[in-house]
Amino acid sequence: MQSNLLTSVLLPLALAIVMLGMGLSLVPEDFKRVTRYPKAVAVGTVCQLLLLPLIGTLIALVVPMQPEIAVGLVVLAVCPGGPSSNLVTYLARGDVALSVTLTAVSSLVTVLTIPVVTNLALQYFVGESAAIALPIGSTMLQIFLITLLPIAIGMAIRYQFPDTARRLEKQMSYLAAGLLALIIVLLLIREGSKLPGFLVQVGIGVVLLNVFATLTGFLAARIFRLSLAQQICIAIEVGLQNGTLAIAITAGLLNNPDMAVPAAVYSLLMYVTGFGAIVYGRKAIGGMTTVKY
Template sequence: MDFAINVVVPAAQAFIMFSLGLGLEIDDFRRVFRRRTAFAIGAFSQIVLLPIAAFCVIMAFNLPPVMAAGLMLLSFCPGGVSSNVITKLSRGDLALSVSMTAVTSVMAFITVPPLATWSVLYFMGESAPDFSFFEIAIFTFLVTTLPVITGIIVRHLFNNMARRLEHPLQNTAVVFWALLILALFVANRDLIIAYMPTLGYSTMTLPLVLMLIGLAFGKILGLNKSEGKTVGIETSVQNSPLGITLAIVITGTSSSLGEVPMALPSALYSITMYLVVLPFMFYFRWRSRGDAMESVAAE
């Protein structure tokens, strides 16, 4: 378990981010600026509204300090590759989803360290572990920002090869992600079940609130249906493995999740967010099919 926590999880995280970067071109970032409104709304929802919602959920359920710090830590993490897959299956705006994930991942080493430092010190006070701000920044850069940038560079320099590898690597990354979540749950199922009464309601409420906020925010500010549901998905689907590994880096504990209670909110959220988001995905697909049929009938 020590090897899995210290090596496999960070390596899997880096591989997933690299596969994301490999699917991006410089033009993808130019398109972000051409679609400033949709991207700005999505980024604001993820970077600002998400932590605010997490803070409110913590207060509402009166979570213990270390659990509160862990849930806040998760809220600062960028979205993961699974949000892109769910957006595609929901018939959302895949280009917007990938752009949001990529940009927030590249920015993570700037946004995550100060916010993570604040949340741990705010909620845990004198009981906070002794950790290094710069260690968090370096770790975040190595497992999120650098792999994405490396993937983009490889795509730019070796475009034909990258195009051939893009889909196999992204499919592998999705499987890798799913196996990683499953392995973490199986290895710690008794612990996760034991903490379900403490964390279950909060980790079920948060993705539901985030999905509704993202959808409402997009509708109020004039996004189309495809963009609106993409913002909702990107806001509610978080990078749980990154939250787990960051908690381990901060606490300096590595033998098992049982010794890292700060990681438990991320571990549980990796399950509960899908219980909330997948019904929305099926609803979005059903609505998209209905809208398509209405469009054909109108013609």
């Protein structure tokens, strides 16, 4: 697929808007929480950055699927938690401050890990002969420009104009959701002839990734005796990935819409799990006070 309006403009724009909206909700205090409850941050970060990519890779190896789909699944697994995880955590009465911290930390670290893991997945599943490459240096720069820079701009606006930031935050979330929905629809239409076969492959892999990721986060938090609010937060944070970033990398940077199919399907499916987490959290925690930001 050649570069077009979808991959060169809409994808980066949608992702930048999502990140800008997240930046509008962040303050420097959110990053200081790493020292306030290090065990919860460490558990969530290890689950996101180590266990989740491992789960995605194992699923790609075990479940029969085309090489491009396997790469797309691994890319999705290595992406950080999405901004939607903060909202779902809030609605589920989880620890929102921890959710924001984990999203911020994983967004910073994955700028370095995504290019490396993606290249390894390309070499293993597609093969070097496929002549598909993802230059690590330039990819880090591109991810920085469409993720960390908008977050920094959003935080600067929040710091200087807090009232304006609060008003813009909601509008930006609506705009980002609309753009993401449009991108997913266009991708699915563009690949309509391949869609039935892809869904057979992607459906199983995506469901397994979503379920195992969520359970891994929840069980890990429980093993380390974190509070129920933190258990719910980590389960959601590990289970809801930044599908927009995965689509931007696969369909945008790699110019391969086939690889974007797992992220497109996952971006819809994860809200089913998210809704389940909301129902569980509201019943389990009830009227207990949760940490908010």
